[in-house]
Every structure is written in structure tokens, then in C-alpha cells.
Amino acid sequence: MGRWEPDARGRLERAAMELYGERGYEQTTVAEIAKRAGLTERTFFRHYADKREVLFAGAAQLQELFVETLAATPESAAPIDAMAVALDAVAEVFKDRLPHARQRQAVITANAELMERELIKLATLSAALADTLRRRGVPEPAASLTAEAGTAVFKVAFVRWIDAANERDLAPLMRESLDELKAVTAGG
Structure with missing residues (x-):
């Protein structure tokens, strides 16, 4: 050495x-x-x-940011609006990380064991978000549904963001994905 x-x-x-x-x-x-x-x-x-x-060392910090931001959102905010604030905070972490995120995801996608680990990470995130929402007073099933929706928005926006044709930041993709979810649940 x-x-x-x-x-x-x-x-x-x-x-x-x-x-x-x-x-x-x-x-x-x-x-x-x-x-x-x-x-x-x-x-x-x-x-x-x-x-x-x-590949997964940052998962705990990402979950912590998600949970802390969600918990700190004013209690008067609707659950999905509180989730939107958390999604915006998380998007900031990924600024200027697109090449690394693409490379990381390519490694994960090429290996079934790593894909399984990624899915477990997302399920753990969703459970932590649901717990945070329940502590904020959101009843079931709204807490679990909002947590799953937030996790889905994150996942869908992330996949769009790392797409080779994309050159946009993650934050607007998160907002668009959340707006699409709201439109779908409102009946179109």
C-alpha cells in the first residue's frame, strides 16, 4: 500500500x-x-x-429522510400532500446523481438476488411510511394506502428518471407521477 x-x-x-x-x-x-x-x-x-x-448502503439514510420529512409536515396537511412534501425532499438527494443512479440500477437489474433486495428495500420503506402516517393520526387503511402510493410514485418516477432518453430532474417527474396517480384515483 x-x-x-x-x-x-x-x-x-x-x-x-x-x-x-x-x-x-x-x-x-x-x-x-x-x-x-x-x-x-x-x-x-x-x-x-x-x-x-x-449498492444498498444509502437505503437507511433515504428511508430516514423520507420518514423525518413526512413526520415534520404540518398535521393539517392531507396525507397525500404530506407525502408530496417527502417526495420533493427525497428528489433533492438525487440531484446530480443521474449517471451513478443509472449505473447502479443497471447492476441491480442484471441480478435476480439484487432485484429481490431492491423490492425488500421498497417494502420496508412503505412500512416505515405507513407507520409514520399512523403516528400522525392517519387511520387505516388510509395510512397504508398513502404509504404504498408514495412508494409507487417514487418507484415509477425513478424508473422514468434513469431512462436513457431522460434528461430531466427527478423532482418534476415525481410531481407528474403523483398528479397522474391523483387523476387515476379521481376517475380520470
């Missing part, structure tokens, strides 16, 4: 994404990721539990 360089976590993430793109997720080892980053396997495991976590 050479001279110490900062940002080990970022270097590991970049190395992993490069290798996943070059060789595929399944063919890439932790040892190769660490070597490409100029670090040891021990350093890798200080930052990530396994090579999957490179």
Missing part, C-alpha cells in the same frame, strides 16, 4: 461500480474491489458488510 489517501468509502464504491460494470456483479470479488481502490479487504469490511452493501 502506498501513501494514505482520504475517502476510503468513496473509493471502494467507485471501484466496485467500475468492476460491476466491467465484469458483472457476480464475477466481482471483494478482494478485487479493495485492490482497485488501493485498499485492503479488511478496510472494505470496515465500511461494508458485503459487496451487495455497496
Whole structure:
């Protein structure tokens, strides 16, 4: 190893994404990721539990932002309007992250195990949002329906955002997807 360089976590993430793109997720080892980053396997495991976590490490922070923003929305706001505020906050996190998001999603889409993990992440997010809405006093089934709707809006907008033909920011795509949902539920 050479001279110490900062940002080990970022270097590991970049190395992993490069290798996943070059060789595929399944063919890439932790040892190769660490070597490409100029670090040891021990350093890798200080930052990530396994090579999957490179792709999902931000899930907890994203869920936390979603939940905290939803919880902080004025209680007078209708549940779906509170969800819209949370969706706007989440969209801000993805500003200037389109190339990374496209690369990450391509890796996930190419692997069934990773797709399953992504679906579990979305289900966990929906459950956390429903719990937050219930704590705000939203009764069932409205809390669960709003949480599922918010998660669906996020997912649909995200897929539109990472599409190769898209050059727009995530926020307007989220608003459009939410407006489409409202139009569908209003009877068209």
C-alpha cells in the first residue's frame, strides 16, 4: 500500500461500480474491489458488510429522510400532500446523481438476488411510511394506502428518471407521477 489517501468509502464504491460494470456483479470479488481502490479487504469490511452493501448502503439514510420529512409536515396537511412534501425532499438527494443512479440500477437489474433486495428495500420503506402516517393520526387503511402510493410514485418516477432518453430532474417527474396517480384515483 502506498501513501494514505482520504475517502476510503468513496473509493471502494467507485471501484466496485467500475468492476460491476466491467465484469458483472457476480464475477466481482471483494478482494478485487479493495485492490482497485488501493485498499485492503479488511478496510472494505470496515465500511461494508458485503459487496451487495455497496449498492444498498444509502437505503437507511433515504428511508430516514423520507420518514423525518413526512413526520415534520404540518398535521393539517392531507396525507397525500404530506407525502408530496417527502417526495420533493427525497428528489433533492438525487440531484446530480443521474449517471451513478443509472449505473447502479443497471447492476441491480442484471441480478435476480439484487432485484429481490431492491423490492425488500421498497417494502420496508412503505412500512416505515405507513407507520409514520399512523403516528400522525392517519387511520387505516388510509395510512397504508398513502404509504404504498408514495412508494409507487417514487418507484415509477425513478424508473422514468434513469431512462436513457431522460434528461430531466427527478423532482418534476415525481410531481407528474403523483398528479397522474391523483387523476387515476379521481376517475380520470
